Amino acid sequence: MERTMTIIALVWLIAVCGFSTTSAEESSKAHSLDDGLVRTPPMGWYPWNQFGQEPQNEQLIKEIADALVNSGMRDVGYSFVGPDEGICFYRDSNNGLVTNQKRYPSGLRGLGDYIHKKGLKYALYTDAGTLTCSKAMPGTKGYEFEDMKQFAKWRCDYVKIDWCNTEGQDIIKTYTKLHDAQHAAGRPIVHSLCSWGEGEPWKWAASVGHLWRTTGDICGPGRADWELAVTIAFENEKLYKWAGPGYWNDPDMLVVGMAGLSESQNRSLFSLWCMMASPLIAGNDLRNMSASTIQILTNIEAIGVNQDPLGIQGHIVRSAGNVSIWAGKPLYDGSQAVLVFNQQSSPADVRIEWSDIGIDKKDALYVRNLWTHKTSGPHTDGISVPVDANDVVMLRISKTNKFPLPPIIVADSYLVSLRATDTTAQSLSATITISNKGSDDLPLWKVHKELPGWLTVTVSKNGNKQTLTNTISTSGLKKGLYHAIVRADNTEPVSGKPMSAVYYDVELEVPGTK
Ligand code: GLA
Numbered sequence: 214m215e216r217t218m219t220i221i222a223l224v225w226l227i228a229v230c231g232f233s234t235t236s237a238e239e240s241s242k243a244h245s246l247d248d249g250l251v252r253t254p255p256m257g258w259y260p261w262n263q264f265g266q267e268p269q270n271e272q273l274i275k276e277i278a279d280a281l282v283n284s285g286m287r288d289v290g291y292s293f294v295g296p297d298e299g300i301c302f303y304r305d306s307n308n309g310l311v312t313n314q315k316r317y318p319s320g321l322r323g324l325g326d327y328i329h330k331k332g333l334k335y336a337l338y339t340d341a342g343t344l345t346c347s348k349a350m351p352g353t354k355g356y357e358f359e360d361m362k363q364f365a366k367w368r369c370d371y372v373k374i375d376w377c378n379t380e381g382q383d384i385i386k387t388y389t390k391l392h393d394a395q396h397a398a399g400r401p402i403v404h405s406l407c408s409w410g411e412g413e414p415w416k417w418a419a420s421v422g423h424l425w426r427t428t429g430d431i432c433g434p435g436r437a438d439w440e441l442a443v444t445i446a447f448e449n450e451k452l453y454k455w456a457g458p459g460y461w462n463d464p465d466m467l468v469v470g471m472a473g474l475s476e477s478q479n480r481s482l483f484s485l486w487c488m489m490a491s492p493l494i495a496g497n498d499l500r501n502m503s504a505s506t507i508q509i510l511t512n513i514e515a516i517g518v519n520q521d522p523l524g525i526q527g528h529i530v531r532s533a534g535n536v537s538i539w540a541g542k543p544l545y546d547g548s549q550a551v552l553v554f555n556q557q558s559s560p561a562d563v564r565i566e567w568s569d570i571g572i573d574k575k576d577a578l579y580v581r582n583l584w585t586h587k588t589s590g591p592h593t594d595g596i597s598v599p600v601d602a603n604d605v606v607m608l609r610i611s612k613t614n615k616f617p618l619p620p621i622i623v624a625d626s627y628l629v630s631l632r633a634t635d636t637t638a639q640s641l642s643a644t645i646t647i648s649n650k651g652s653d654d655l656p657l658w659k660v661h662k663e664l665p666g667w668l669t670v671t672v673s674k675n676g677n678k679q680t681l682t683n684t685i686s687t688s689g690l691k692k693g694l695y696h697a698i699v700r701a702d703n704t705e706p707v708s709g710k711p712m713s714a715v716y717y718d719v720e721l722e723v724p725g726t727k
Pocket of ligand 1: 261
């Protein structure tokens with residue numbers, strides 16, 4: 214087959230040039246939340262892209278949570294899961310939020326417990342206005358503090374806050390109030406702002422949230438739209454200076470694996486989201502995935518680029534015709550990620566010259582292909598890369614032939630549940646185990662000191678697994694339910710930068726004496 218030759222010389226904008234910032238950007242970053250949440254882009258699943266509002270219910274979410282585990286997705290970092298706009302709660306006559314028991318018979322707290330026991334984290338959905346988009350559920354307007362308290366009681370870890378039915382509301386004040394309300398409720402919750410770019414949240418939302426939608430919806434429920442997804446990626450790309458650890462541009466949930474896309478289109482979109490350090494929130498039906506979709510969504514080498522602890526959003530450094538080269542994404546080990554995206558209906562050959570990328574042409578560099586998982590080199594001068602039609606080549610380029618994976622943290626459970634027999638003094642204990650799926654060993658997790666008197670947590674290490682033993686002494690405790698949130702921190706081993714904190718719930722029931 215004849216190959217159309219497109220020769221592109223890559224101009225590598227080295228990190229220093231690519232990240233000069235204006236004062237507004239500096240101030241947005243200076244005020245980013247420092248709560249240890251999602252210091253790498255959040256990963257998980259939300260129902261909207263595939264299902265829309267129907268048939269969202271407890272059974273669907275539980276089946277998806279099971280599929281996250283069984284498909285291996287949990288073990289490469291996907292963790293947040295829960296309902297989007299489905300009819301999951303009402304506002305009752307006392308103005309409190311109550312579960313729609315018809316759809317969620319275990320209650321929204323019961324669903325959260327199920328998710329936490331699977332080693333996953335619990336995501337919910339609400340709206341900043343009077344009603345959600347379809348007007349099927351109440352929004353938070355006027356009840357911000359009460360609603361955030363209820364979300365905390367449901368043990369929610371992540372909330373997507375939509376911007377429908379907000380006529381007359383000031384966007385900055387509204388999302389600030391919601392952040393303050395969440396803070397007052399005392400539970401660390403990732404705030405995902407969803408104003409589709411309205412109000413330019415990248416300029417101010419780092420101080421009140423962790424990620425913000427930069428564009429409109431990526432598809433209508435049930436079917437992916439390739440042209441729209443690519444347009445959204447290119448819109449989001451322009452905002453690369455505004456993202457970093459704990460504050461992310463969100464070009465919407467993934468459409469990978471949905472009807473309407475070829476395998477190469479799935480691979481291309483996934484790679485673009487990885488290069489842009491975008492949240493990896495899958496949107497397909499995880500219960501029915503082809504082998505190819507699973508292989509794309511769980512490509513840990515691509516995910517390693519997305520989850521890099523430096524948290525830098527890559528961007529286009531050169532494009533010609535329908536071929537673009539994305540770089541400006543230095544990684545924690547000193548390597549660089551590079552993506553070549555060919556939107557042509559014919560293959561392209563792309564030449565990357567070392568001299569174009571600020572590296573001495575005599576330097577011998579190793580090149581790792583993150584989709585074929587093959588390393589070549591050392592190459593001096595540069596490298597030529599053939600790229601198929603509507604496809605990508607995703608690379609890591611390094612002075613060494615080692616391509617370590619950054620830490621990818623997976624817990625066996627985020628819920629410790631204990632029950633004493635009665636109020637006599639007794640010691641109970643339960644563990645959670647945290648694994649690191651990255652290449653480098655991690656130091657011991659450090660447990661934050663603010664624990665109640667009845668709880669002690671000790672940490673032990675066995676290879677890449679660490680066990681947090683929670684010991685409870687019921688001595689002096691009265692009958693009742695006790696709850697604590699444990700926060701453990703670590704540092705990423707090479708750069709020494711902080712990692713996303715691990716939070717989990719410890720609950721204790723002390724029944725009365727018989
Ligand atoms: C908006 C959001 C979508 C989805 C729907 C629910 O359109 O952008 O992601 O949450 O609302 O109605």
